[in-house]
Amino acid sequence: MSSSVQRKRIRKTPEARRAEIVETAARVALTEGLECVTLRRIADELAVRPGLISHYFPSAEDLVAEAFSVASTGELDALLPAERPHGTPTQYLARYFALSAGDTYDDISRLWINARHLSRYRPLLRDRVAEQELASDDRLQGVIQDGVERGEFRTDDPRAAAIQILVVLDGLGAHANTDYTDLPEAVTRMAVTTAERVLGLPYGALTEAPALVEPATPPTPSDPAPSP
Numbered sequence: 001m002s003s004s005v006q007r008k009r010i011r012k013t014p015e016a017r018r019a020e021i022v023e024t025a026a027r028v029a030l031t032e033g034l035e036c037v038t039l040r041r042i043a044d045e046l047a048v049r050p051g052l053i054s055h056y057f058p059s060a061e062d063l064v065a066e067a068f069s070v071a072s073t074g075e076l077d078a079l080l081p082a083e084r085p086h087g088t089p090t091q092y093l094a095r096y097f098a099l100s101a102g103d104t105y106d107d108i109s110r111l112w113i114n115a116r117h118l119s120r121y122r123p124l125l126r127d128r129v130a131e132q133e134l135a136s137d138d139r140l141q142g143v144i145q146d147g148v149e150r151g152e153f154r155t156d157d158p159r160a161a162a163i164q165i166l167v168v169l170d171g172l173g174a175h176a177n178t179d180y181t182d183l184p185e186a187v188t189r190m191a192v193t194t195a196e197r198v199l200g201l202p203y204g205a206l207t208e209a210p211a212l213v214e215p216a217t218p219p220t221p222s223d224p225a226p227s228p
Helices: 014-032 037-047 050-056 060-079 089-100 105-116 123-151 158-173 188-199
Strands: none
Touching: 014 037, 014 050, 014 060, 014 105, 037 050, 037 060, 037 188, 060 089, 060 105, 089 123, 089 188, 105 123, 105 158, 123 158, 158 188
16 A cells, blocks of 8 residues: 555635745746746746636736836835844844845846836836835935934935935946946945935044944744753
């Protein structure tokens, strides 16, 4: 008699299934491009029928727009958290620039290039791009406003300062598809230099700031106890 036992398929809740679909689509969008986000491709990734994907997203356009929103929101939260209880505005801004200059940021830069191009022809995606641009503006403005209130930054218009910084970052990100490994420092730190200038900071203030150290997350009751 065979000893094999057929595994019982676990039925996921609609919320969990939808989240799984969107997370998978966002990963594909980041690593391969929004053009690769199709109902069949995501179904293949999850080993399900395409009809299951279309049950949650009747058209690929809906899924592409949602994938972009989730991917870009996730990157924004990683770069510049909405809640910033463990450091100063200067430290969070310095961390933001340090992460933005890393190789891993190239994926999100490529995604933005991709989304802005495709949004010319896809109204739903165009709306999501506008929403995410506004979210980025708001998030950076919030950090700058906090810095002004604490006396760390000096600017009469935090919104304008945020937009100037983001325009430079977008310009640098536009070269994510090109190898510019030998760029001079004046170019690689252009966004930082712009931020220091518009915020009334001395040169080097955002590259020499003390590193932001966030407390370790305490173990949850379900975590195994550490070995003695």
